[in-house]
Amino acid sequence: MVRSHLSKRANKYLRKFRKWPHSPYKTSWHHNFAQDQAMQILKTATFQLGSVNNNNKGSLLSTLIDSFKSYSCDPTPKAYFFLIKALTQHSHFHDIPPVLDHIENMESFETPELMLMHVIRFYCYAGMVQDAVVLFYRIPRFRCTPTVRSLNLLISLLCRRPEWIGMVPSVLLKSQHMRIRFEESTFxxxxxxxxxxxxxxxxxxxxxxxxxxxxxxxxxxxxxxxxxxxxxxxxxxxxxxxxxxxxxxxxxxPGVMDYTNLMRFLVKEGKAMDAFQILNQMKEYGIKPDSVCYTIVMNGTVKEGDFVKLDELFEEMLNNLDEALKMVASMEDLGCKPNVVTYNTLLSALSMAGDLSKVRGLAKEMRLKGIEMNLHTYRIILDGFVGKAEIQEACVLLEEMLEKCFYPRSSTFDDIIVQMCQKGLIAEAFELMKKVAAKKIVPGARAWEALLLNSTSEFSYSQASFSELLRTE
Incomplete structure (x- = not known):
């Protein structure tokens, strides 16, 4: 019983007089809670920043200080950064210096460089470039070690305007005294x-x-x-x-784009031959020029009247017809409109390759652009149709040629007659022969032979036709 009585007295004594240490977790929680509450007061005040009158704007710094003081905690860098962001957002220029002065002279924390960079950027965007430079020089006084990040920011901002760029050398010199090490990023x-x-x-x-x-x-x-x-x-x-x-x-x-940009500059400067050499250099290093490269150099050779080089370039382009077509499409954008000679060269290559769909498309494009087809154009397209035995299209095109007094090659006409006879178009072949004879064009031996060999089933008609042909001649 005595032992129990003494135990109760001891416990009562301990509860009354002994000071147990506070829980670190509880202390940290209270501290964070106090800072959060203080920040809430500051946020409420800054949310009203756009509507308060001029007399109350300056009270925000006091609000920050008093709010943290009322909760027995020190203002944090985060709180000051929040305040500065609010002031810059509403362009309250005159309220920023007092905040910066207070941080420099009254606080002891290490000021985040990012906060000062934010103000530097704001000053430059507002045209207050001198204030931005001065703040950059003040960075060490905020217990902050300046780095190349703030230097790069200031330089990039100063280089935005020609009237500011003259300040860059002094900033670079001063940054060396601030022990900011230049990095590749600075250059x-x-x-x-x-x-x-x-x-x-x-x-x-x-x-x-x-x-x-x-x-x-x-x-x-x-x-x-x-x-x-x-x-x-x-x-x-x-x-x-x-x-x-x-x-x-x-x-x-260099890549294709680098070569392209250099050749474009050289042509602009009237140095088409140098651009031509760069094109050759490009190929020597195993880089395949595209249609834009060729078009730029060709544009330069046209301006200088070097048509020998022009033909050389164009012939080279014909090794890749798709690229050649792209080149023609881009020539107009570069101020070098393709002419009938350009189209004839492409049509010839496409015709030889047997790509009649592209031949048709290119001929249509010529008409849409108002480029008149000459005798050579018609002959190229006609040979392409005949070569693929597209006899109906060949006859339509031949009719168009005759109307313009353009005449096909004798061998091509003979091929047309032969193919018509092979398809059983004997009457049509005789009609075509009459039209050609009327133009004083003498068909070749193969055309006559084909008509004679295929006209036995229609002897009476053929005999009359031959008589008419002979009279025409």
Whole structure:
């Protein structure tokens, strides 16, 4: 019994006087809860930011401080970032400096670089470029280690406008004192910005500095510089070829688009022969030119009047008829309209290949574009029809030729008569012979032979027809 009495007294003493340690989990939970409640007060205040009057705008910083103070906890970087985002969203320019000053002088946490980058971006978009540069220089004072991310951001923003780009050298110099190490990404940002501003000459110089600093050649950057050539005016065709050669020596492996862009620039500069050489270089390195490549170079040779090179290019294109057809389709877009000679060359190749569907399509395209077919055009198409024994289409086309006083080759006409006779079209063959004879065209021996051999069953008609033919002659 005594032991029990003493135990009760001891427990009562412990409950009254002993201080048990708080649970760490409970403490963390209370702390997080307090921060959440404080953030809720701040969010409620910022949601009303668009409607409050000017006298109340400045109270948001006080709201942040007081809300966290009322819950016995310190303001977090997240809370300040939320406040800054709200102020920038509503363009409250004058309320941002007090917040930044308070973070710099009154807080002790390490300020996230992302928060400061957000303000830098906002300042530049608002045209407050000097404020953006000053804030970049202040980054270490916020207990934040500046990195190449903030440097790249500021440079890319400064390069957006020609009047700001003059500040870039001083920023780059200052960044070295801030111990920000240049990376390949920094050069990439600069080169892209310069190309975007059509200052390709400076972009090339920056690329050379990049190589001198020990960085490897970036194929994407090389392609960007080449693609920007046609939109700038500070490089000549000769300069472009030097840059191209330097890139190749450094290991740049251009693709079809790179070759295309360079040839387009050279033609624009009136250097069609150099573009022709680049085309040959392309083939030497095992890269197959497409229709666009050929069209660009052909456009240049037309402008310079080098029709020998033009024929050479076109004949080469005929090895791939599909690409040749694409080339003709794109010539007009490049300001080099295909003419009847261009179409005749294609029609000849298609006819020899026996692709009559494409022959028909190309002939229709000529008519739609108002390109008049000449004697050579008709003969090419007619030979194609005869070669495939499409005798009905051949006869229709021949009728059209005769109306325009265009005459087929004697051998082609003989083939038509022979095929008509083979198909039993004897009467039609005689009618055609009459029309041809009326035009003072003398059929060949094969045509007469075919008619004689196939006219025995219709002797009376044939005899009369021969008499008419003889009188016509």
């Amino acid at each position: 990439r940002v600069l080169i892209k910005a310069l190309c975007g501003m059509k200052m390709v000459g400076y972009a090339v110089k920056m690329m050379k500095l990049m190589i001198e600093d020990g960085f490897s050649l970036d194929g994407e950057i090389c392609s960007l510089i080449i693609s920007s050539l046609c939109e700038q005016s500070d490089l000549t065709g000769k300069d472009a070829l030097v840059v191209w050669g330097d890139m190749r020596k450094l290991g740049f492996s």
